[in-house]
Amino acid sequence: MSHTLTFLSHLASEQVDKIKHGNKVVLEQLESFRECFVFSHLKWFPHCNSAQLSDAYSEAVIIFYTNLQSGKIEEMSASAKTYVFAVAKKLLLNESRKEARYQSLDIEVSTEEQEQEKKEKLEYNQKEQLVLEGLKEMGPQARQMLELLLIKGKSIKEVTRIMNYSNTRSASTAKHKFIIKLKGLVAKKLIEWERNKRET
Amino acid sequence: MGKEQKRDLTEVEKYLIEDYFNDKLTPAGLQKFQELMKSEQFADWVDKYRQVTLWLDSIAEQELIKDLEFDSQSLDESEMQKAFANYPLLMKKFRQMKQERKNNEKKK
Numbered sequence: 001m002s003h004t005l006t007f008l009s010h011l012a013s014e015q016v017d018k019i020k021h022g023n024k025v026v027l028e029q030l031e032s033f034r035e036c037f038v039f040s041h042l043k044w045f046p047h048c049n050s051a052q053l054s055d056a057y058s059e060a061v062i063i064f065y066t067n068l069q070s071g072k073i074e075e076m077s078a079s080a081k082t083y084v085f086a087v088a089k090k091l092l093l094n095e096s097r098k099e100a101r102y103q104s105l106d107i108e109v110s111t112e113e114q115e116q117e118k119k120e121k122l123e124y125n126q127k128e129q130l131v132l133e134g135l136k137e138m139g140p141q142a143r144q145m146l147e148l149l150l151i152k153g154k155s156i157k158e159v160t161r162i163m164n165y166s167n168t169r170s171a172s173t174a175k176h177k178f179i180i181k182l183k184g185l186v187a188k189k190l191i192e193w194e195r196n197k198r199e200t
Numbered sequence: 201m202g203k204e205q206k207r208d209l210t211e212v213e214k215y216l217i218e219d220y221f222n223d224k225l226t227p228a229g230l231q232k233f234q235e236l237m238k239s240e241q242f243a244d245w246v247d248k249y250r251q252v253t254l255w256l257d258s259i260a261e262q263e264l265i266k267d268l269e270f271d272s273q274s275l276d277e278s279e280m281q282k283a284f285a286n287y288p289l290l291m292k293k294f295r296q297m298k299q300e301r302k303n304n305e306k307k308k
Contacts, residue, residue: 024283027283027284027287031287034289040223043221044221044250044254046250055293058289058290058292058293059293061290062290062293062294062297065283066280069279069280082264083264086257086258086261086264087264087265089254089257089261090261090265093255093258127251127252127256130252131256131259149260150256155263156263175260182256183256186253187214187217187249188214190245190248190252191209194208195208
C-alpha cells in the first residue's frame, strides 16, 4: 500500500499527461479506494446510505478524470485520492443543502425558502465565528497559514511561496496538522458557546 | 423519561468525539461512544461537531473543489466509454450524468 500512496502522493505534470493519454493506473487506484471512502464517510454523512456515498464517489472520479482530459487540471498539488475525496465530500454537502431546501419548499414556497436562507446564513455566520475564534488561539505560524488559506483564499502553492516552505508537500503536511489542531479548538469553542447560551 | 438537563461536555467526551471522527477510537472507546450516543444531548454535540468540521474541511479544500462542473461538451464520449469500460459503477454514473445534462439542456 505504501508504494501506492507514494505513487499517488503528488502527481507531477508528466503523470497528469500519462492519464490524459489513456494510462489507467490512477483510475484503478481510485477504484480501489471506493470502499474506504464509503466506509469512512458513513459517520460524516449519517443521513446517506452506502449506495449514495458510492454514487457521489463515482461522480467525483468522473469529474476528476474529465477535468484532466479536458485540460482543466494541468498540475496538481495534492494526490488524486485527496482530490477525489474532497470533491465527493463537497458533492454530498451540496446535496444535503439542496434536500434541506426541497423539504422546506414542500410546506410553503416563498416564506419557507426565505426562512431556510436566513437559517443557512445564520449557521454560516456562527461557523465562521467559531473558526475565527479558534484561529486566534493558534500559534503565529499556524494562524498565518490558515488565514491565508481559509480567509484570503490563497492556494497551497501561493502559501508555500509566501511562507517560504521548501515545497508544496511540506506546506500540505503542515496544513493538515494545523487543520486538525483547529478542529480541536473549534470543538472547545462550541462547548463555550453552548455554555454561554445557557447562562444568558 | 424527563428531558436531560443541559450540561457541559467533559474532556473525555470531547476527545471521544474527535477520535471518533479521526478513526482513532479503540474498541473500548467505540463502545463507550455508542453508549453515550443514546443521550440526546451528546448526539447533538456530535452532530454540531460533524457539521462545523465538515464545513471547515470544505473551505480548507476549496482549491481542489473549485471546479465541480462536469464538462460533457468537450469530451469524446467513445474515449470516456473506453476509459470506464472496466468500471461498471463509473460507466453507469457517466451515462446518468450525460443524460441529466441533456435533460437540462432541453429544458433551457
